[in-house]
Amino acid sequence: MFNNTNKILDSLCYLSILFLPVLFPLIVWVICSDNVDVSQYARNAFFLHLVPTILAIGIFFAIIFMGIHPAIQFRSWIIVAFIGCVIIIDVILFIYNIVKGIKCLL
Template sequence: TRKVLSGLCYLSIFFAGFIFPLIVWLASGDAVTKQHAKKALISHLIPIIPTIFVVIAFVYEMVHFQNELPALTIISIVV
């Protein structure tokens, strides 16, 4: 049960994103399960943060530099 919930928190990236670890972290009474849920939540959120910046850079370049190659966006995606 503890191991299953902890494992599902990490594997939830395939079926529930960051919602499942968040729910387990808030609802679980077990300290070890909460710790794993928190780690899984952080590891699921790490890729989302740069994605937001890439989208903002892409929109900015498309609006302000309509006739040019979006270099900042390409660099952001590569990095």
């Protein structure tokens, strides 16, 4: 029974990218710190969810900086390329989290 609960928690940590990214794995990581297996999966899921969040914040500030600074306005293609790279990374991490969550259940 305990092993099945661990599998479900491990899977939910990765699948929380769909409903509560960053926060759910962090809560599980803190609450289950005494259980090494669950804590490890929660920590990995937390960092995998944190990367897209940091990249999105980076895009936000880059767009604001590009809009404010007049000397950089002609280089808007850099922002478009950056946004494209971030979207590709986010999609790859999203799919990876879903696959990893399903693997934890099996």
